[in-house]
Amino acid sequence: MRVALFITCFNDTLFPETGRATVGVLERLGHEVEFPMEQTCCGQMHFNTGYQREAIPLVRRFVEVFEPYDAVVAPSGSCVGMVRDLYPMAADLAEDADLARRVADLAPRVFELSEFLVKKTGVTDVGAYYPHRVTYHPTCHSLRMLKVGDAPLELLRNVRGMELVELGEAEQCCGFGGTFAVKNAETSAAMLGDKIRRVLDTESEVCTAGDNSCLMHIGGGLRRLQAGINTVHLAEILASTEER
C-alpha cells in the first residue's frame, strides 16, 4: 500500500528515531512509504490550548498535504485523535463547508501506527525481536479517542524475546495533557508520581507507549529519579530485529 507518513512536529524535532523506526516497520511489511516534505504540525497544541483561530491554517495545510494519499500513518495516537475528532470542530469554527467536507473525507484514512497495522492491514506479527522486560502504558487519546483497544498489545505479544509485564491502573492518565503539564504543573506532577510508582512496580527495563509526548513526561520523571527504566516508543520496539 502507498502510505504517507505523518511524523508529527514533535517526533520530527525531538524524537526522529521514532520516525525512522516507523519507516523501518512499514517498509519491512512491504509498504511504499512517502514523506510529504510540506507537512508541519497538526495544530493540536494550539487547538487544545484555546488558540483555535491560529490552528485553522494548520488544519488546512494538513488536509492539502495528505488528501492525495490512500492511507496516512502517524506514530502518535494523540495527533491522529486531533485529526479525526477535532478537525470537524475546527472546520465548523472556520465556517468553511468545503474544508468540513474534505476533513470528513480524509479523516477515516488517517491511522495511528498500531491501528494501521492491526485493524487496517490485519498484521499482528511484524517480525520484531526485542529481548527486554517491557510494560505498556495505553495513552488516553489512543485508548479513548481512537479506541485502538488491544492493537498495541497484540503487536507486543508477538515480539520475540520480549517479556511483556502488565502495568497496574494502566488506563489512568499519566498527567501529561499537553500544555496542562505546564499550566497545572503541580497537579500534573501528582498524576505522574502515581504513574511512575506503577511503572516501578512492574520492575521493567522499558516502558513503552504509542505517544512520545506521554513518554517524554513519564521518561523525564523516571530519569529524574535515576530509576534505570527507559521509555521507548512502540514503533522502535516493533522495528527492532535480531540484525540490529
Added chain:
Amino acid sequence: MTIKPPDAFSPGETPTFEASAKTSLADSQLRRNLGKATQTIRRKRAAVVEEMPDWEELREAGRALKERTLRHLDAYLLQLEESVTKAGGVVHWARDADEANRIISGIVREKGANEVVKVKSIATDETKLNEHLESEGIHAFETDLAELIIQLAGETSSHILVPAIHKNRAEIRELFLRELDVEELSDEPKDLANAARLYLRKKFLNAKVGISGANFAVAETGTVAVVESEGNGRMCTTLPPVLVTLMGVEKIVPAWRDFEVFMQLLPRSSTAERMNPYTSFWTGVSEGDGPEEFHLVLLDNGRTDVLADEIGRQTLNCIRCSACLNVCPVYERTGGHAYNSVYPGPIGAILTPQLVGIGKPGSDSLPYASSLCGACYQVCPVKINIPEVLIHLRGRVVRHKQDRGGLRERLDPENAAMRAMAKAFSDPELYENAQRLARVGQWPLVRGGKIGSLPGRLAGWTKVRDLKPVPKQSFREWWKEERG
C-alpha cells in the same frame, strides 16, 4: 454564620484553579481520603454498569431524551407550569439568583418562620440561598447528612453527591462532639448517623417550611422528584406544612415514562447502586398527605445562555450523578474545593464558566483543569462530551482575551509564543529554521546530556522531570539525506 470562601457564583474575584490546587495537593490527609473514596466508588460503578447488557443503549436513550427536551424547553416549561398549577401548586420564574432568593425568602417570611429545613439542593448553593436567608434572620438547617457535616464545619461542599468526601470518620466524630451536644460518640458510621438523626428529628418536627431541590420534574404531570439515600429528603418534603422547591430549568423531563431510563442510569452512575433507596415524587398538594402548600421556583441563572451555545449546550444534559468526578484524575488529586465552585470536577469545569460567563480569571481557569484524558466522557450516563466542551471553552476564553483583553492580554507571553509557533508551522521553510534555532538555542540549558531546569513559565515542567535535549538531526533532515 460562617464566612465561606468566595466561589465563582459569589460577587467578586475567585482564585484560579492552579492557585487553589496547590493548597489541596499539599494536604496528604485530603489526598488519602479522596483517593480511597473515588477508587472505591469507581470500582463499584464499573461492576454494576458491567452487569447491564443494554448500558450503551440506555446512555443513548438518556442523551436523546435530554436533547429533545432542551430543543423544546420553552414548551415543556409552560406545560410544567400548567400541570403544577392544576395540581394545586404555585410556579415562580426566577431569571437569576437574586430573584430566586427573594421569591423564597418572601414565602418563608409570609409564614412567619425563622427556621427552615433543607434537603440538599445544589441550585440553592448556586444562588447562595442560605446566606441570603441568614441576612433576613432566617436560619436554614441542612438535613442531608453530608450537607449537615459541612454546614456544621463551616465549609463548602467538595463533591456534588458526597459533599463531605474530603473528610474521614475520625474528623466527622470530632466535629459532632463539638457541635451536636453529644457526650460520647464512636467513629462507627452507624453511631455517627444516629447522632445526626437525633439532632435532625427535632428540626423536622418544628419546621414550618421545607426547602428542596429537584432531580427531575415531569412536564406532563407536574410531578417533582428527589432522589436520595437517607430518607431525610422525604422528611423534608412531607413534614413541614409548606414546601418550596428550587430547580434549574434544565431538570425537566417530558413524561412520566422517561423515569424508566433515568432511574436506571442515575443510581448506578452516582452511588453505584442497582436501585435508589429513597425516590420521592410529589404532584402539587393532596389533602391530608404531605405539605399544604407547594411552590416551585424555576431558575434560569445563565442556563438559557448555555442553551444558546451549540457545542456547550450538551452540558445541560447533566443529571448530577457525579460519575465524572469519581473517575477524574485531576479531581482525585485536587479535591472539589480547588474548583472554587459549587460544581467541581469535570462537569463543574464546563458548567461553571458557562453559567457565570467567560471573562473572569477564576472561572476561565476551569476549562484548563483537565488533562483531556476523556475518562469523564466514557462514564457519563447522558453522553456529555466533556473533553469537547472543555476545548471549545478554552477557545472561547482565548478569543475573549484576544478580542477584548486590551494591550496587556495581547502582550501576554503565552499568546505571543502561540502566535509565533503558529507562524513557524505555517510554512515548511520557517518550520525547519525554527527546528534549527531550537537546537542552537537550547545549549545554555543542557547539562550532562539533559535539561534539568527551564526558565520562566516552563519551570514547572523541570521541577519533577528532566528534559531530553533536541537531537542533532531532525527526522526530515534524515529523510532528505537518505531518500532525498
